[in-house]
Amino acid sequence: MPCSWFRPTSLSRSIARNTVCAPCTRAPVSPGGAGAFLFTMCTSSWLTTRERKPRMFSMCTNSDLAVHPHAAPAHTGPTHLTEIRRQVLKRSTFLLAACMAVAAPAVLAQGPAYPNKPVKIVVGYPPGGASDIVARLVAQELQAMNNQGFVVENRPGVGGMLGMSVVAKSPADGYTLGLGVSGTLTTGPHLTKTRLYDPLKDFEPITMVAKAPMILLASPAFKYDNVNALVREAKARPGELMFASGAQAFELALQLFKSKADVNITSVSYPGGAQASIDVMSGRVPLMVDTIGAQQENIRTGKLKPLAVLDSKRSPLFPDVPTMAEAGVNGYEALGWTSLVAPPGTPEAIVQKLNQQVGQVLAKPEVKKRLLQLGFEPWHSTPQQAGKIVASEYAKWGDVVRTSGMQAQ
Structure with missing residues (x-):
């Protein structure tokens, strides 16, 4: 049944x-x-x-x-x-x-873990320069952390902006990064007729990396050793004091000083900071601006006289040198820096991972020590903070260019 x-x-x-x-x-x-x-x-x-x-x-x-x-x-x-x-x-x-x-x-x-192949960090300047050394220091540490290659590629040209244009046009996959500097992201674009990229739209901020504080220097033969006396002299002899300008960033720093202190100082152009320093040390030109890292040896040996740090705080390398604000020029700050950026649209997970890892790198005592020796100060930030810093600095230096009458080349 x-x-x-x-x-x-x-x-x-x-x-x-x-x-x-x-x-x-x-x-x-x-x-x-x-x-x-x-x-x-x-x-x-x-x-x-x-x-x-x-x-x-x-x-x-x-x-x-x-x-x-x-x-x-x-x-x-x-x-x-x-x-x-x-x-x-x-x-x-x-x-x-x-x-x-x-x-x-x-x-x-x-998906596959990032990174699963070598990562390229583009630097817009030749090997051996300050930004190149910083990039290689960070790349070496990231390579050890990830057991994957982080390779620095130097692409000099157009004041460092050629290399950054390569980054802006690269795939947004995290395998091409750029070491942006203040000159390529906030000052240079205002002084170049041909715009290779939009610094506010064509990059994904990852983090700030290091400050490169600048300093106002005088010839040992210059009779004044403080900013107040310099301002009085400049106002008493308008246009007679000369300033050796070795780069666009230093020229902009002078123009900001002229505006804030209400003085008239004549600028003399040089191919670079090294050539400018030779004439200042010899007394041919009394004043110049450069990064602390580039001139720290000449300052220590007395070949150049420091008048003021252009950052908002004193430098740990020269703690006795006042800031420009402490010296009496209120609202003045001119700062060089480096940052890590990626092409626009890079996945947030990759941006956050790199941000955290760079923060760990910059916190290492040996990395801090090496950066300080180069005249840099570690400067980690969130991606959002880095984006705001670039936007603020870009607007600030754009105003300086317009009010000073400097022309794009």
Whole structure:
């Protein structure tokens, strides 16, 4: 005799009228075969919670499965097995698709760990310069942290902006980064007719890296050793004092000083800070601005006289030298710096990882010591802070260029 019907639920009743249970067809389906598997899936899905007790089912002697003895009367007919299989496959396919839809985003989000190939850090200046040394110091530490290559690539030209244009146009995948400096992100774009990039839109800020404080210097032969006396002299002899300008950044620093102190000083252009310092040390020109790192040896040996640090705080290298504000020029600050940037649209997870790792690098005592020896000060920030600093400095130096009458070249 065929086994009895299982107790019908609303769904099973809707498809099973005048049909028979799969085992009752007496089809040659073994207990471990596909028919038993499909029927088990079907009934376990359809039955109510109370009906899913294991004791409801036992193996038949004359069929694959037997159902609860209190189930409905049996029916006979050839169509029920096909209908059951069709419904089970339909339901199983739906459940499988739903599970895959839920799991897929998590699987895709994991992806390969970053970085899984060498990372390039582009520097817009030749090897051996201050920014190049900073980039290599950071790259070396990041390489050790990630067990992956971080390679510095020098792309000099157009005042450092050629290299930054390469970064701006690179894929936003985290494998091309740039060491931006104040000259390439906030001052240079105002003084170049051909705009290679928009510093506020074409880069993803990662973090500030280091300050490069500048300092106002005088010839040892200059009779004054403080800013107040210099301002009095400049006002008494308008246009007669000369200033040796070795770079656009230093020229802008002078123009800001002239504006804040309300003095007129004549600028003399030089190819670089080294050439400018030669004439200042010899007394041909009395004044200049340069980075502390570039001139710290000449300051220590007395070949150049420090008048004021252009940062908002004193330098740990020369703690006895006052800031420009302390020297009496309120609202004055001119600061060089380096920062790490990526192409626009670089994934936030990569930006955050690099930000945290650079912060760890800059916190290392040996890194701090090396940067200080170079005249830099570690300066870690969030990506948001770095973006605000660049925007603020860009606007500030744009105003200085316009009010001073400096022309883009």
